[in-house]
Amino acid sequence: MNGWLGRRKWITIILFLLPTIIAILVFNVYPILLNTYISFTNRNKFRPNPNCDVALTGLLDPLCWPSFRENAPKGLGSPYVLQDPILGNYDTLMGKLFTPEALLALLFVVLVFSPIIAANYFSKKQERKIHKKIPSGTIWLFGLLTAVALFFVLNIPRSINELMATGDFLTVVFRTILFVALRVPLTFLIGLILALILNSDNLPGKTFFRVVLFIPWGASSVAILMALVWQFLFRQQGTINQIISLFGGTGPIWLNNPVLAFGVIVLADIWFSYPFFMVSILGALQSIPKELYEAAEVDGADWWTQLSRITLPLIRPAVLPAAVLTSITAFQMFGTAFAITNGGPVRGAGVPGATEFVMVYAFKQIFQQQNYGTATAFAVLIFILLFLATLYSLRVTRMTKGAYE
Amino acid sequence: MSKKLLTITSVLLIAVFLLAACKPAATPTEEATMPVEPTSMPDEPTMAPTMAPGEPTTEPPMDKTTITIWNQWDGKYLEAIEAAFKDYEAAHPNVVIDLSKPEDVKSALTVAIPAGEGPDIIGWANDAIGEQALIGNIVALSDYGITSEFLSSTYEPAAVNGVTWMGSIWGLPETQEGIALIYNKDLVTEEYLPTDPLDFEGLLASATKFKEDTGNPLICNQGFGANDAYHMSPIYFGFGVPAYVDEEGKGYMDTPEAIAAAEWLKKLSAVSFAENSYDICNAALAEGKVGMWWTGPWAVAGIEESGVNLGILPFGRPFVGIKTLLLTTNAVTRGNTDIAIDVMKYFTSAEVQKKLSLVNKTIPAATAALQDPEVAALTAVVGFGAALNLGVPMSPSPFSSAQWDPVGNASAAVWTGAQEPAVAMADAQSAIEEKVAGMK
Numbered sequence: 137m138n139g140w141l142g143r144r145k146w147i148t149i150i151l152f153l154l155p156t157i158i159a160i161l162v163f164n165v166y167p168i169l170l171n172t173y174i175s176f177t178n179r180n181k182f183r184p185n186p187n188c189d190v191a192l193t194g195l196l197d198p199l200c201w202p203s204f205r206e207n208a209p210k211g212l213g214s215p216y217v218l219q220d221p222i223l224g225n226y227d228t229l230m231g232k233l234f235t236p237e238a239l240l241a242l243l244f245v246v247l248v249f250s251p252i253i254a255a256n257y258f259s260k261k262q263e264r265k266i267h268k269k270i271p272s273g274t275i276w277l278f279g280l281l282t283a284v285a286l287f288f289v290l291n292i293p294r295s296i297n298e299l300m301a302t303g304d305f306l307t308v309v310f311r312t313i314l315f316v317a318l319r320v321p322l323t324f325l326i327g328l329i330l331a332l333i334l335n336s337d338n339l340p341g342k343t344f345f346r347v348v349l350f351i352p353w354g355a356s357s358v359a360i361l362m363a364l365v366w367q368f369l370f371r372q373q374g375t376i377n378q379i380i381s382l383f384g385g386t387g388p389i390w391l392n393n394p395v396l397a398f399g400v401i402v403l404a405d406i407w408f409s410y411p412f413f414m415v416s417i418l419g420a421l422q423s424i425p426k427e428l429y430e431a432a433e434v435d436g437a438d439w440w441t442q443l444s445r446i447t448l449p450l451i452r453p454a455v456l457p458a459a460v461l462t463s464i465t466a467f468q469m470f471g472t473a474f475a476i477t478n479g480g481p482v483r484g485a486g487v488p489g490a491t492e493f494v495m496v497y498a499f500k501q502i503f504q505q506q507n508y509g510t511a512t513a514f515a516v517l518i519f520i521l522l523f524l525a526t527l528y529s530l531r532v533t534r535m536t537k538g539a540y541e
Numbered sequence: 542m543s544k545k546l547l548t549i550t551s552v553l554l555i556a557v558f559l560l561a562a563c564k565p566a567a568t569p570t571e572e573a574t575m576p577v578e579p580t581s582m583p584d585e586p587t588m589a590p591t592m593a594p595g596e597p598t599t600e601p602p603m604d605k606t607t608i609t610i611w612n613q614w615d616g617k618y619l620e621a622i623e624a625a626f627k628d629y630e631a632a633h634p635n636v637v638i639d640l641s642k643p644e645d646v647k648s649a650l651t652v653a654i655p656a657g658e659g660p661d662i663i664g665w666a667n668d669a670i671g672e673q674a675l676i677g678n679i680v681a682l683s684d685y686g687i688t689s690e691f692l693s694s695t696y697e698p699a700a701v702n703g704v705t706w707m708g709s710i711w712g713l714p715e716t717q718e719g720i721a722l723i724y725n726k727d728l729v730t731e732e733y734l735p736t737d738p739l740d741f742e743g744l745l746a747s748a749t750k751f752k753e754d755t756g757n758p759l760i761c762n763q764g765f766g767a768n769d770a771y772h773m774s775p776i777y778f779g780f781g782v783p784a785y786v787d788e789e790g791k792g793y794m795d796t797p798e799a800i801a802a803a804e805w806l807k808k809l810s811a812v813s814f815a816e817n818s819y820d821i822c823n824a825a826l827a828e829g830k831v832g833m834w835w836t837g838p839w840a841v842a843g844i845e846e847s848g849v850n851l852g853i854l855p856f857g858r859p860f861v862g863i864k865t866l867l868l869t870t871n872a873v874t875r876g877n878t879d880i881a882i883d884v885m886k887y888f889t890s891a892e893v894q895k896k897l898s899l900v901n902k903t904i905p906a907a908t909a910a911l912q913d914p915e916v917a918a919l920t921a922v923v924g925f926g927a928a929l930n931l932g933v934p935m936s937p938s939p940f941s942s943a944q945w946d947p948v949g950n951a952s953a954a955v956w957t958g959a960q961e962p963a964v965a966m967a968d969a970q971s972a973i974e975e976k977v978a979g980m981k
Contacts, residue, residue: 178979180979180980181672181675181939181942181980182675182939182980182981184675184676185676185677198655199655204655204656207654207655207656207657207870207874208655209654209655209676209677209678209870210677211673211674211675211676211677211678212674212675212677212707213675213676213677371816371821372814372815372816373814373816373821389815389816391816392766392815392816392957394959478768480768480953481953481957481959482768482949482950482953482954482957482959483954483959483960484950484951484954484959484960484964484965484968484969485946485947485948485950485951485954485965485968485969485971485972485973486947486950486968486969486971486972486975487968489950503645503647503648504946505946505976506672506942507979
């Protein structure tokens with residue numbers, strides 16, 4: 137009598153899996169479905185309630201479920217319905233992107249990056265050659281110079297302005313990408329420098345410094361409070377300006393200036409997040425065998441060669457996934473920006489403020505304006521973006537797998 | 542045999558797991574009501590002390606009715622208000638009043654009401670009426686025996702207007718609020734005070750002179766440079782803008798009056814702090830670094846505490862906001878309407894509001910309380926009363942929600958110099974129109 141075969145086996149397996157599957161459906165799939173559905177409707181302050189007779193609404197909106205139906209509020213507002221045209225919310229967010237001018241502008245922006253991508257490709261190809269190598273530095277320099285030249289030739293600032301005018305979506309996403317592009321490399325650099333210092337053998341009080349430098353990471357549990365401290369530092373009457381006035385100068389009004397306010401947010405967020413990089417790099421550094429450096433010293437390699445030929449390549453497997461993940465979290469940054477500038481400084485009515493990143497924008501749309509339709513459409517677009525980024529990050533992680541083998 | 546037992550045990554175990562996992566699937570309340578729980582948690586501590594005096598020695602009778610009031614009273618205001626409700630409980634031993642203050646009333650209501658939880662009464666500003674009535678979280682009081690005769694004979698006309706929408710009465714008015722210039726009498730002498738409350742050029746000249754004489758700005762206003770259309774209202778309405786958005790959804794921000802107001806704002810920014818906030822203004826006034834603070838009755842108690850010799854000067858035409866008590870659908874489903882309306886009537890009555898006014902310096906909406914000689918003699922009531930008489934009542938229409946962001950952002954852009962007044966106002970107008978179109 138052996139029951140562990142065939143159908144019974146599968147039933148048992150499925151029964152064991154079922155709780156998890158149900159939990160995933162309830163907590164992951166359902167919210168995504170509801171959100172996507174709402175993004176096709178005109179739900180807002182004036183059409184707050186569902187019309188449960190519409191099949192999909194009745195199925196998806198919790199207010200239509202038997203346990204809530206009885207108590208569901210029935211106000212004077214009309215029920216929400218599907219947008220007409222169905223992509224109306226997406227159209228308001230980025231509809232103007234699909235005009236010839238905007239597409240051309242987008243093409244120009246992509247073109248600027250092409251020399252860098254090409255340089256990456258060719259330098260890799262050259263590395264594999266044995267004879268007649270063109271040094272990769274030359275290729276990179278050439279690529280970068282071409283990119284800079286293209287930037288001016290194609291008048292990229294104008295293209296960017298044109299793209300920004302296509303709707304809130306690109307404005308907000310572009311600004312967030314700029315934030316990520318500034319924050320992540322700078323965080324990496326600071327983390328690397330501190331990790332190299334902390335890793336040196338003859339540093340007295342190493343544990344002390346390690347703890348002190350790690351404090352910002354712990355402080356992110358009270359992130360809002362710390363962000364308010366940063367805000368206080370950069371106020372018109374704040375600490376920085378008072379120090380400047382001690383030397384007879386007048387400090388700028390940091391948080392009213394779009395560029396400076398952006399800088400303050402980047403700075404504050406770097407402070408919050410450098411310990412993560414520092415600790416990951418420190419861990420990676422300690423796993424590098426000392427013999428490699430000894431051998432390099434015997435061969436007469438100087439500090440810089442050791443760093444660029446031994447240290448950096450060997451910490452790469454640890455740091456690259458960390459960098460990708462940090463980029464994704466930086467993309468979703470909310471607390472620091474919201475607490476310090478509240479998305480401001482304001483640039484006028486109807487346009488997102490200068491530090492209104494994707495999450496700040498989504499928050500304002502939902503909680504301050506109750507534009508559920510537009511906000512959920514925005515969320516769907518961001519979800520697609522981040523999903524692609526996550527897939528790419530998986531690829532990067534797999535790419536580094538073989539480094540130690 | 543033992544094998545069979547094992548099978549049965551494992552099947553039972555699976556069933557337990559399944560049931561545990563299915564629970565949220567069958568009743569997703571779990572997920573939906575989660576945010577409410579922490580907010581309703583703080584009820585318990587406040588309930589305990591309020592219950593105690595109500596029933597000193599008798600054992601608790603079974604037919605006690607709990608009336609839950611979600612409110613936005615805080616700090617020093619709350620003490621006197623709690624005392625007033627304790628008096629009510631003492632007079633009505635079968636009623637328990639549970640005051641609580643969720644952090645985000647709007648979101649908390651969204652999940653609480655469908656689940657049959659949450660308040661019987663909400664204490665809220667009257668501009669929430671339209672939106673909440675559209676959702677259906679609140680019910681019209683006119684369906685439960687409150688007549689317009691009762692309303693107009695008990696409360697001030699502005700307050701009556703503020704709770705009436707679409708021909709129904711949606712709440713009982715508690716206090717009226719609006720902003721005026723609170724000034725430090727020791728710093729701002731007669732020569733700086735404009736005599737006409739609509740003489741904006743005069744005020745600008747005083748501000749310029751004050752800055753030259755003392756090196757400090759004359760006026761602080763938390764709305765300067767912030768997204769805050771409420772604190773900007775005395776300026777726009779004072780220049781003759783009838784409303785940001787009217788009841789039909791028409792915007793007035795591209796009018797010459799609005800542009801003139803924005804230009805005045807730009808000139809004033811040259812002689813003021815670039816950054817203003819409630820805390821900055823509060824500290825600056827207390828330290829004598831600013832002459833006046835354009836703020837409302839809620840700030841008076843704090844200013845008095847800091848020892849400033851204050852005077853109140855009505856200026857411009859501020860928004861008149863009405864703090865109201867609204868009746869929720871919960872009260873109806875629970876059958877609490879009679880008691881809840883009685884509590885609302887009690888709290889907004891002249892007798893209670895007089896007591897609160899004397900302690901909290903609020904401006905009662907009940908006519909009898911406002912005309913009471915003791916109340917009428919209060920500095921705050923005299924000063925703010927005059928400002929309220931000049932003011933524009935806040936509309937309960939949901940279109941009014943289209944005004945805050947555009948007007949606030951445009952004013953901030955004018956203040957920081959990001960946009961020229963005319964451009965900013967034109968943008969504000971189109972943003973309002975876009976929002977109203979989305980609502981219609």
